Amino acid sequence: MHINSQSRQRQIVRGAASLFRRRGYQQVSLKELATEVGITAPALYKHFSGKSEILHAALSWGLSEVLEAIAQANAAQVSFHESLADLTEAAIEHRDLWILIHRDLRNLDETAQAEVRRQLREIRLAIREILATEQPAASRDELDVRARAVIACMAAPAEYPQKSTGTALVRNIAAAAANVSTVGYRTDRPPRGRMPILQPFQPRVSRREQILASAADLFAQRGYDAVGVTDIGGAVGISGPSVYSHFETKIEILETLMRRAVGWIEFDRALVFAESSDPCEIFSLWVHRYAQMATSNRALFVIYTDEIPNLPDNERRWVERSHQDYFHSWVSLVGEVTALKDSEANAMASCALSVINDLSGSTKAHVHSDFVTILANIAVDLVVPVGS
Template structure:
């Protein structure tokens, strides 16, 4: 759940005008948005990174939002072009290479895309759908026994593995890193999943607590997940609960306090589930399997919390932000510890890459409503995650 390292960019000498200035701007913006977050980067900082004045930047881009759309859109364009000429037997390596060459995209799409205007966001979502459809088509040719739904699920899971490297700082030496990521994509697209034909019935929330504080937390979680912390006001939360915005201050001193309470709850939920797993497990392998079951259940039941844990940590007050990131690092470290007990031949880097890939599959599926609601999705996710963690049977 942590953000990865960014590629460095070298600014040309000030006063020069290199032929690839536009591309240098895109690379610099990708690096800055990735490392610091879209909201904390100004156009002047992007201009400074490439040695030009801010006014020169606007000759290429209408503004920061246009620049973000270009960063994400160009990476998607490269993937579209690569998949257009891909064959069923070289999918995994192509995706691995693309994932490492455009390592920033996973974080930017997951965390920053909501800053785009509605038209640009719709355009990029359509491009993502086309990428998923093309990959599903290639998988159907690779594995004719798959149903259309199974091929589509594996396509999105393969893309999740590809972008999982965006969420950590590891940089193993090449060609080993590409080989490992290729192996993980291959494990994913060749996974023996089976989805039943029937769809899950729509879940209806029949009951709600009488506590006003709990209602505030529930509605704030939903709104923050859909619109982002910065896009939601106290009045919005109050209206959703059915009270005036100022009345919220009877329960929380500030909007950041609501976010902190929600994030703390999500982190503690994961740790409580992990403690139950450890108490029941008979050995490390059994513990890892139970941990997969627990995590799959959590992400499918609490997709809004997953969205916040992935994308809104930066909005927490500094002390809470440090605590949240430390807690998330420690949680992943427990997965790694179990994985290396089951596989003593794995070094910590291999374990982390595999754990991050497994968790990213679960997270991404949970955040796509049509996949999350699919009958049999929990069993399919368990198969996929256990394969990436080296478990069979």
């Protein structure tokens, strides 16, 4: 059967998006990509000049279709809640793109990055505009945060495994997006919300700690592959080869950082559960502490969520199991505080985590004194709306 050029390009882009998501952009060769979509490498070059152009196309086409879903909803003049199913379906259809934007956008040149960011901004502003017509009393900041949170909900199936598919998944994610589109700016903290947050690094203790802290910042800013041992050494005032007095390889530094992140997050979970036996109180406190950790130690948090594909297989599987265990704890607790079905609790938990993961990296998280508390309350209210 003859496949026209555009159809072949779409096939390549979809296969590439899936492969980039599973393996990591830097780990995928054009030869592997060609095999994934069932063509030869020379045939692939007939459609794209290289890997970065394929990544750009995957992001741009996916975002264009989400924008089109919003435009169709506007043309139909339906309410935001009525449009959520179509918008959510379009976002889930292109679920790979949300991970790639977050993790691999930096692999594009500045022009391509700017184009993708422009499309993302268009989506956010379009959602904000729809919300503004239905919530005229809301401030611009509130509307902007709600729009970002709606997008984060739609990206949740890309970040976390789901127990529903098809229309059921669309319905569950749309329900979370509906909740988060109306949440307010609450600045109240949970009763035990002032428990100290653990610090993952202690640079004053040793040179090894200095190296870990500096490597975390560099990996988070540039990505693991773009950082050399010389860069890490320079950041702590030593030569590159001197780093090897503390770590045998660069990958050992990443492995140590990942295990530090896992231990840091899991120990904090244990502290929260030791504070109370009431599921609602535990949930509120855990959400607040998770939001605080995601904001106050952003570099290690980014590594924990983004750099898994760069780990050796055994280490990667270990970290993935840790991710799964941590997420399942959230799902279980959400089920306790809401009495939702397992698949619905799974979707709600994934959306709450996705909202914190995404918005904790925003500018507001660093300039608004109460934003971490506001963000945590948004995630709590997403799962258990005020007054429910």
